[in-house]
Amino acid sequence: MSRYLAIYFTNLLTDYLAIKKPELKDKVYVFTMSQSNRIMVTASSREAEKHGIFANTVLADAKALVPDILAFDDKPDFNKKLLVRIAKWAIRYSPIVSLDLPDGIILDSSGCSHLLGGEEKYLETILSKLKESGYNCCGSISDTIGTSWAIARLGRKSPIIQPGQQYNALLNLPPMALRLEQHNIQRLHKLGFDKIGKFIQLPASMLRRRFGQELLLRLGQALGTEEETITPIIVKAPFEERLFCLEPISTKTGIEIAIEKLLDTLCERLAKEGLGIRSAELKGYRLDGRITETKIGTNQPTHQVPHLAKLFELKIDQIEPDLGIELFILTATKTEPVHITQEKLWSGKPGLADQNLAQLLDRLAIKVGPQAIRRYIPQAHYWPERSLRPAVSLEEKTEIKWQKSNPRPMEMLHKPASIQVTAPIPDYPPMNFRYKDELHLVRKADGPERIEREWWLEPGEHRDYYILEDDKGRRYWVFRSGHYHEEHSAWFLHGFFA
Amino acid sequence: MMTAEKQEILTQLRQQISAAQGFKPTPIALGEGFGLGPIEACFPNKVFPTGTIHEFIAEHPEDAAASEGFIAGLLAKLMENGNSCLWISRNRKLFPPSLEAFGVDPQQIIFLDLYYTKEILWVMEEALKCEGLACVIAELQDIDFAQSRRLQLATEKSHVTGILLRKEPKRKLSATACTARWQITPQPTEISDGIPGVGNPRWEVNLLKVKNGEGGKFYIEWAEDRFTQFEISDTDVQPHTTVLTERGLTA
Secondary structure, eight states, X not given: OOOEEEEEETTHHHHHHHHHOGGGTTOOEEEEEEETTEEEEEEEOHHHHHTXXXXXXXXXXXXXXXXXXXXXXXXXXXXXXXXXXXXHHHTTTOSOEEEETTTEEEEEOTTTGGGGTSHHHHHHHHHHHHHHTTOOEEEEEESSHHHHHHHHHHOOSXXXXXXXXXXXXXXXXXXXXXXXXXXXXXXXXXXXXXXXXXXXXXXXXXXXXXXXXXXXXXXXXXXXXSOOOOOOSSOOOSSEEEEEEEEEEOSHHHHHHHHHHHHHHHHHXXXXXXXXXXXXXXXXXXXXXXXXXXEEEEEEEEOOHHHHHHHHHTTGGGOOOTTOEEEEEEEEEEEEEOOOOOSXXXXXXXXXXXXXXXXXXXXXXXXXXXXXXXXXXXOSOOSGGGSEEEOSSSSOOOSOOOOOSSOOOSEEEEEEEEEEEEOOSTTSOOSEEEETTEEEEEEEEEEEEEEOOOTTTOOOOOEEEEEEXXXXXXXXXXXXXXXXXXXXXXXXXXXXXX | OHHHHHHXXXXXXXXXXXXXXXXXXXXXXXXXXXXXXXXXXXXXXGSOOOSSEEEEEESSHHHHHHHHHHHHHHHHHHTTTSOEEEEEESSOOBOGGGGGGGTOOGGXXXXXXXXXXXXXXXXXXXXXTOXXXXXXXXXXXXXXXXXXXXXXXXXXXXXXXXXXXXXXXXXXXXXXXXXXXXXEEEEOOOOGGGOSSOOSOEEEEEEEEETTSOOEEEEXXXXXXXXXXXXXXXXXXXXXXXXOOHHHHHO
């Protein structure tokens, strides 16, 4: 059996403005929007309502009633934006929260209310929190969305309708409580049906003939005979754990314990299904309505609590609990099947596949960022800068071999450094070169090794590489860009050999 | 007879002291060792110590390349059983494909490119605690005693070998807790029969400091996938850097 909580905001927009600008409190002000050459009131404050100014009044009429009325521009969908914000805040009270445009939200409170000590306290807590922050609102809990909606807006007695009591609760309410189209409401009133109780007993065929299918559908939804569903603003992930804290948590130890508890239950579920976390997210719902988010990622799917706890621990410093965190939600945003490894027997250092190594890299990635960690694999290019590329993962292997035929320098400059060279004969190595104001006399040389530029990737000259050894035994990798030319051959130093 | 007994006691005490200093005999059987010949004789027990911190000083980029070549030679041995290693650096110039020439598979090495010295030291310490690694190499400029002591303590537990490559250091002879301090400089190569070209890499290996051992100067060549020693025949070879000695520290 489901229970639904409907919350109705009587003055959503104007209350919001009063929160932003406290000086507006108890003033007569409205939101307006121009509609077909007239300026219409779209929302009015409580004071304005006392003067008889409601939505859909023309601003000129309102001014006639209250000359010093304040008018603010309304924006389309502004109420939706506000409701989404409130609905996200309300997630701490129920995982399923949906919007009820234009002026309410609906929570699926099934199985949630006992956390706060019963439905009455549950409703009271939520409403008083909203009222504290400045929103005028009413709420109601019942078995169906329809009844909750009606009681929240029009109910005069108890806001909590006991299971199965929708029928009695609806009897004395006007037809508009059924969320009907305007023309149907007018027709009902015209026929003297000013209370639901007056027509609820009539045969369905008669009601359908007069008022169409809509009335029956809405009536059924309110009574619970027709199915009605809501679309949650945030869909619950398959692997998600929630931890509601009785007291707001603001200490590091508290957060650590919360993380460990959540991981314990989540990892147990994952382990049963043979899955492991690749990335996870921890959300903390703070007392002041803000949400803190912490993300971690791993190199290998894992459901080991100590390792995952350690990863979060490195990030705890970034969580700002402020006044305290009421609710923690841990979501496994990406899961993959776990490689089942034999323990101990094979733990003797299996290189890159080693679990310790994967865990170490996870920790390092959290601290220094994954972009700082690289592994290189060969690429089928002769051009030195392109002869290797970063590997995508720890496991990635390639069939391509490192090219071995020609020696490559131990250290290579990111950008070749220009050098001055004396090279008397074409295609012979230089006699000497000048690098960083030091003259190097070449004693031994090897080369040239011509490397053609990959013209389909970039334009430019080929390179003729030489290995040079100077008079002090230091070894360099230099190249001439393009063909030999007596005056303007460009020479560069590109690396140092061991 | 008394002297023989005393000798025995002395060796035992020495072993205890070196064990207390984190200088344990290597637990992994390394077969014929690193092939470093007389260099290994400089260390206690005449074994190249793994599972400890080595410090390399490179004042010029050419020396850095030579040091990296020598380190790669060591890595070939350390990574023999398929272990991987971490290479931490700031502004890395090492060109991974070149490691292949020293018998190291560049794919087995994980590179970390960091900016702050603090980060480099943190990562190195974390990595040294990880038993799944063969070696952790960090390039940095300077390190103080406390920092190196932390690294040494981390490595004593896990037995991962740590190498600090200090490029263009500001304080060359500052005290560190490292087991050995090396300086590698390139030497002219030799090709027999006067054939033109450049020969196998040759270095002057200067072991400046060894804990519980004696340093020295050696000439090493990398040929046919192993270290070999060579003799300097000519006297005209001038080392291009002023050779540092431990005496220089006190003078």
